[in-house]
Amino acid sequence: MVPQQQPSGMPFQRYQPFPAVDLPDRTWPSTTITKAPRWLSTDLRDGNQALIEPMDPERKREIFDLLVRMGYKEIEVGFPSASQTDFEFVRSLIEGDAIPDDVQISVLTQAREDLIERTVQSLVGAKRATVHLYNATAPEFRRVVFGVDRDACKAIAVDGTRHVLKFAEEYLGDTEYFGYEYSPEIFIDTELDFALEVCEAVMDVYRPGPGREIILNLPATVERATPNVYADQIEWMSRNLSRREYVCLSVHPHNDRGTGVASAELAVMAGADRVEGCLFGHGERTGNVCLVTLGMNLFSQGVDPQIDFSDIDEIRRIVEHCTQLPVAPRHPYGGDLVYTAFSGSHQDAIKKGLIALEREAEAAGTPVERHPWKVPYLPIDPKEVGRDYEAVIRVNSQSGKGGVSYILHRDHALDLPRRLQIEFSHAVQEFTDTEGGEFAAERIWEVFTATYLAEDGPLGVMAHRSETTADGSYRVSADVRTQGEIREITGTGNGPISAFVDALAEVGVKVRVVDYSEHSMSEGGDARAAAYVEAEVDGGRTVWGVGINSNITTASLKAVCSAVNHAARG
Numbered sequence: 001m002v003p004q005q006q007p008s009g010m011p012f013q014r015y016q017p018f019p020a021v022d023l024p025d026r027t028w029p030s031t032t033i034t035k036a037p038r039w040l041s042t043d044l045r046d047g048n049q050a051l052i053e054p055m056d057p058e059r060k061r062e063i064f065d066l067l068v069r070m071g072y073k074e075i076e077v078g079f080p081s082a083s084q085t086d087f088e089f090v091r092s093l094i095e096g097d098a099i100p101d102d103v104q105i106s107v108l109t110q111a112r113e114d115l116i117e118r119t120v121q122s123l124v125g126a127k128r129a130t131v132h133l134y135n136a137t138a139p140e141f142r143r144v145v146f147g148v149d150r151d152a153c154k155a156i157a158v159d160g161t162r163h164v165l166k167f168a169e170e171y172l173g174d175t176e177y178f179g180y181e182y183s184p185e186i187f188i189d190t191e192l193d194f195a196l197e198v199c200e201a202v203m204d205v206y207r208p209g210p211g212r213e214i215i216l217n218l219p220a221t222v223e224r225a226t227p228n229v230y231a232d233q234i235e236w237m238s239r240n241l242s243r244r245e246y247v248c249l250s251v252h253p254h255n256d257r258g259t260g261v262a263s264a265e266l267a268v269m270a271g272a273d274r275v276e277g278c279l280f281g282h283g284e285r286t287g288n289v290c291l292v293t294l295g296m297n298l299f300s301q302g303v304d305p306q307i308d309f310s311d312i313d314e315i316r317r318i319v320e321h322c323t324q325l326p327v328a329p330r331h332p333y334g335g336d337l338v339y340t341a342f343s344g345s346h347q348d349a350i351k352k353g354l355i356a357l358e359r360e361a362e363a364a365g366t367p368v369e370r371h372p373w374k375v376p377y378l379p380i381d382p383k384e385v386g387r388d389y390e391a392v393i394r395v396n397s398q399s400g401k402g403g404v405s406y407i408l409h410r411d412h413a414l415d416l417p418r419r420l421q422i423e424f425s426h427a428v429q430e431f432t433d434t435e436g437g438e439f440a441a442e443r444i445w446e447v448f449t450a451t452y453l454a455e456d457g458p459l460g461v462m463a464h465r466s467e468t469t470a471d472g473s474y475r476v477s478a479d480v481r482t483q484g485e486i487r488e489i490t491g492t493g494n495g496p497i498s499a500f501v502d503a504l505a506e507v508g509v510k511v512r513v514v515d516y517s518e519h520s521m522s523e524g525g526d527a528r529a530a531a532y533v534e535a536e537v538d539g540g541r542t543v544w545g546v547g548i549n550s551n552i553t554t555a556s557l558k559a560v561c562s563a564v565n566h567a568a569r570g
């Protein structure tokens with residue numbers, strides 16, 4: 001019988017399920033995202049207001065410049081009425097001519113006249129700027145925080161909009177493009193009909209029309225529902241808003257349930273035109289939605305995110321430096337470990353996938369970095385974000401032959417035969433089991449060298465000469481080092497290996513070759529070759545030997561000696 005789960009004893013009864021939206025003819029589930037939404041980075045505002053240590057002006061500037069370099073065109077740069085530091089930062093961007101002509105900065109304010117005036121004043125001289133006004137509209141906030149009814153709540157938004165327009169006219173005559181954004185904060189908890197009523201009232205004041213867009217931003221201020229509920233809410237708003245063609249419908253998901261990314265994606269499917277978030281999901285509590293994940297998710301579906309993530313480690317370095325918060329090692333696309341496979345079967349599949357990709361690209365005549373990406377376990381080519389395969393396959397006690405042989409192939413151009421891969425991975429496993437932790441590529445090579453390539457075993461080949469005899473067979477004479485002395489031995493066979501094996505009988509070494517393979521390790525005049533010999537030595541169990549040399553015959557004879565030495569070591 002299946003074991004029965006038991007009641008947790010936790011007071012789950014204190015919480016209520018989030019109500020579903022009555023939208024039986026919803027269309028978002030069958031839509032596909034085919035282009036990037038407009039992005040707004042709120043790293044310098046929502047991200048910053050959630051930091052243990054808010055950014056100083058230098059760090060803010062570093063983030064601003066990073067966002068511009070990456071391609072963000074809408075950047076919320078602060079809450080100027082909150083502090084002199086925030087105000088001065090906005091001034092420094094404008095006065096320091098730091099804002100490219102095609103970047104729209106925006107600033108957030110509460111719907112309070114004095115704060116709005118101060119906010120608008122911070123923008124004097126900006127070529128393009130957006131004022132973003134918010135007030136909470138959800139029932140709990142109306143009741144507890146503001147102590148207002150619906151009409152009074154709507155009036156806060158309407159009056160705030162009027163004040164924005166008044167102060168914009170007063171202070172921003174030189175601004176070439178003035179934008180306005182309104183957020184019914186806690187939209188997710190606001191009754192849909194009321195959210196619509198407030199947005200319509202705000203639009204009645206702002207009067208959007210041709211060349212006069214309004215951004216209506218519908219935040220999941222605290223994520224409380226499954227992403228499909230948010231998508232229904234967005235589709236409902238998108239369908240019911242008047243003047244929709246002049247509305248930029250924006251979403252602002254947070255990640256309290258860990259589904260911020262899904263919420264944003266479903267909201268875009270449901271009609272959102274714009275997404276607000278932060279790099280690596282910084283922001284209040286569990287963070288704003290992560291712009292890196294959203295952008296790279298699009299990329300991985302063949303959609304241009306219109307943001308450059310090609311140096312993800314540099315982006316991460318700057319964000320970590322400025323926020324003083326680490327990016328988790330498994331954070332999508334940017335974490336340290338996300339392009340790394342430790343487990344054996346994953347490594348095996350990745351290795352085969354990479355080899356197949358190279359083969360298919362060659363056959364198609366396309367450079368491998370342009371060939372359609374299809375590699376098991378890796379949703380994108382790590383190289384697209386500046387990562388290398390070096391990090392992809394790493395070895396620990398969970399690893400198998402695939403990972404180990406991949407590293408030998410990658411670092412040393414060795415293509416081990418399958419049974420040698422198995423033999424060697426057991427050798428590595430002994431070390432990983434006893435040493436624990438990760439087994440670095442250098443350690444793998446050390447163990448490989450000690451097992452197969454060390455020249456200090458009981459048998460070594462110093463020189464050899466070979467000739468073909470009159471009957472077509474092969475004769476090899478070799479100077480071998482055995483039991484501390486150099487002996488010349490001679491043998492015949494149908495090739496250099498069998499002749500050498502025959503010769504070894506002279507010094508009492510009995511070898512039966514079971515398998516043999518070889519390959520060149522590089523191209524050109526100084527090319528080296530690797531030879532692999534599987535052999536039974538003195539009637540014992542079969543073991544592998546490896547030889548590497550610029551001369552393929554030398555490599556083969558060394559491989560035989562390697563097998564003998566390997567067997568002697570046991």
Ligand SMILES: CC(=O)SCCNC(=O)CCNC(=O)[C@H](O)C(C)(C)COP(=O)(O)OP(=O)(O)OC[C@H]1O[C@@H](n2cnc3c(N)ncnc32)[C@H](O)[C@@H]1OP(=O)(O)O
Pocket residue numbers: 046049079081082083109110111112115134135136145146156185221
């Ligand atoms: C979800 C979000 O991220 S929203 C952005 C949140 N970010 C911030 O608040 C950071 C910046 N804010 C601040 O530094 C401060 O709030 C300041 C400086 C702007 C204002 O400070 P204070 O004047 O001391 O007000 P305080 O912060 O306590 O705000 C609460 C008051 O504003 C009112 N208020 C809060 N939000 C809003 C709003 N959006 N519109 C109008 N009034 C509001 C509250 O009802 C309360 O009024 P009361 O004092 O009459 O009860």
Ligand SMILES: CC(C)C(=O)C(=O)O
Pocket residue numbers: 046108134183185186217219220221222252254
């Ligand atoms: C001001 C709004 C957009 C906000 O930050 C939120 O609701 O999370």
